[in-house]
Amino acid sequence: MQRVQVVFWLATVVGIPALLVAAPGDFSGASALNFTKKVVEFGPRPPDSDAIHNLQNYLRAEVKSLGWAISEDVFQANTPAGPKQMRNITARLPGTSGKIVVISGHYDTKATPDLVFVGANDGGSSTGLLLELARVLPKRSHRDEILLVWLDGEEAFAQWSDTDSVYGSKHLAAKWAADGTAPRIKALINVDMIGDQDLQIVEETASTVWLRELVWDAARELGFAKHFGASQGAIGDDHVPFLDKGIPALDLIDFDYGPANSYWHTPQDTMDKLGANSFEVVGKVILAAIQKLEDRK
Numbered sequence: 001m002q003r004v005q006v007v008f009w010l011a012t013v014v015g016i017p018a019l020l021v022a023a024p025g026d027f028s029g030a031s032a033l034n035f036t037k038k039v040v041e042f043g044p045r046p047p048d049s050d051a052i053h054n055l056q057n058y059l060r061a062e063v064k065s066l067g068w069a070i071s072e073d074v075f076q077a078n079t080p081a082g083p084k085q086m087r088n089i090t091a092r093l094p095g096t097s098g099k100i101v102v103i104s105g106h107y108d109t110k111a112t113p114d115l116v117f118v119g120a121n122d123g124g125s126s127t128g129l130l131l132e133l134a135r136v137l138p139k140r141s142h143r144d145e146i147l148l149v150w151l152d153g154e155e156a157f158a159q160w161s162d163t164d165s166v167y168g169s170k171h172l173a174a175k176w177a178a179d180g181t182a183p184r185i186k187a188l189i190n191v192d193m194i195g196d197q198d199l200q201i202v203e204e205t206a207s208t209v210w211l212r213e214l215v216w217d218a219a220r221e222l223g224f225a226k227h228f229g230a231s232q233g234a235i236g237d238d239h240v241p242f243l244d245k246g247i248p249a250l251d252l253i254d255f256d257y258g259p260a261n262s263y264w265h266t267p268q269d270t271m272d273k274l275g276a277n278s279f280e281v282v283g284k285v286i287l288a289a290i291q292k293l294e295d296r297k
Helices: 029-040 050-065 120-139 167-179 209-221 240-244 276-294
Strands: 069-079 082-093 100-106 145-151 185-192 201-204 228-233 249-253
Touching: 029 050, 029 120, 029 276, 050 069, 050 082, 050 120, 069 167, 082 120, 082 167, 100 120, 100 167, 100 276, 120 145, 120 185, 120 276, 145 167, 167 240, 185 209, 185 240, 185 276, 201 209, 201 249, 209 228, 209 249, 209 276, 240 249
Parallel strands: 100 145, 100 185, 185 249, 201 228
Antiparallel strands: 069 082, 082 145
8 A cells, every 4th residue: 555645362261262252243353363364374475476376275265164155356467577467356245235335455465575574464464354254244134245355466566656556456446337336335445454453543535434434433432433543644545446436435544553654564564563452443343334334225
């Protein structure tokens, strides 16, 4: 993404991990953190690499085992590093309303030939949070169709620009506009860099205003207001191509990662910087927002 403007607590109940005794539809930050750990273990995951191909296999198997239907948007992108095959992976839960709610996030990491960048927060946290949503959403009632989308090619290969960034979301937004999916989408909520132990979600000003207000209301009602809106500004991220196609969209991103954002796109973006509580805050807010969207015609 481009700016335009923890500890893992294993609580127990009579010796049984809390994750195992939680209600089936409850979002678990510990589980999301564990999913992220599994993702990061694949190593650096730039588009069309062996590591991301292995991650794609893992995502397919995991999400199918949780009861979702899978579809894939495969395309070749022309990048400064040459042609790259990219793959957006979509998981679908059918609904009855005729409307769609989308939760998206990128699963690639920035290509950094001169350093080892595993992207625990930047690429890992969004992937892990979506996997935890895939675990809990089938256990909750809903009328709207729900799509979880793992987007490829968010990162620039050289310098962030209109032509070198958000390859996957551009391709999928254009596809949805062409095939008639776009008008059915009530809202798209994109997540990026949401695992930082010191969670501070930007009030992203390019996002759809009513959708941002709906999510901020959900955060306030859950007692999480302190994590939302500490800073304000426009962020170039995967939500923008969908906005450009007329889809209401919101970016949930914490763009202050480490002192003076010093962990961003560096080898310091590792699992020890992430916190289960941050995942839990974002996950529970998203679930509450999905419920609010159910009530919105």
